[in-house]
Amino acid sequence: MRQWIVAGNWKMHNTVAESIALAKAIKEGAAGLQGGTVVLAPPFTALASVHQVIQGSPVCLAAQNMYPEDKGAFTGEVSPLMLKDVGCSYVIIGHSERRKYFLEQDTDVNRKVKKATACELIAVMCVGETDEERDRGITQDIVGRQVQTGLSGMENLENVVIAYEPVWAIGTGKVATPAQAQEVHGFIRGLLRRLYGGPAAEQTRIIYGGSVTRDNIGDLIAMEDIDGALVGGASLKADQFLGIIEKTSSAK
Ligand code: PGA
Secondary structure (H helix, E strand, C coil): CCCEEEEEECCCCCCHHHHHHHHHHHHHHHCCCCCEEEEEECCHHHHHHHHHHHCCCCCEEEECCCCCCCCCCCCCCCCHHHHHHCCCCEEEECCHHHHHHCCCCHHHHHHHHHHHHHCCCEEEEEECCCHHHHHCCCHHHHHHHHHHHHCCCCCCCCCEEEEECCHHHCCCCCCCCHHHHHHHHHHHHHHHHHHHCHHHHHHCCEEEECCCCCCCHHHHHCCCCCCEEEECHHHCCHHHHHHHHHHHHHHC
């Protein structure tokens, strides 16, 4: 069976002190939970401090991005080896904000996913359509292309989590309905089945992101192909985030 996963993407929020306080509250609140994984993705500046807090606990550390080289003259970038050095076991790749503001293409996402997994980081690869693409009825074309190109050349999915995050649902308060989300999750799993075979597709975790709260997670997580959540805004408040984790773990 697939294990659930709930990841908090803190984006460009929280000082080191704020990050430490939030990580402590989440670590304490999530202690004893079983059958799944809680992941925190603070900004780069707080990774080492949050690692100190969660070390020895089941909570895992993620970065929000990386550059797909070990080291070199790439001013302003951070390598997967550096992320591992500060305690990361996960990295978010291809978030829609990276695609939109920093012009990341599917081919960049692919390079990063390949490099991250080669370095034994678990890549949380984000995909999702815009509202205009949904209105035009091309959601599956867009998401299919993002998944296929993003995974191009990957021999297996062992260190890959896919996050379906419709762009129109991110930070807007406009969450996808459980049926809308399930439809795309089911489509992605079907695509993985064709590309990697049944057992790999069944084992790969596909999580939903976009305006998830503790009030709407229950109906989403009840869907067959939704294995957890990637949470932005609601991950910045310990009680909200813990509520999402509790509902996920009791449903799965
Ligand atoms: P949101 O962000 O929960 O604030 O909508 C989700 C994300 O960007 O991963």
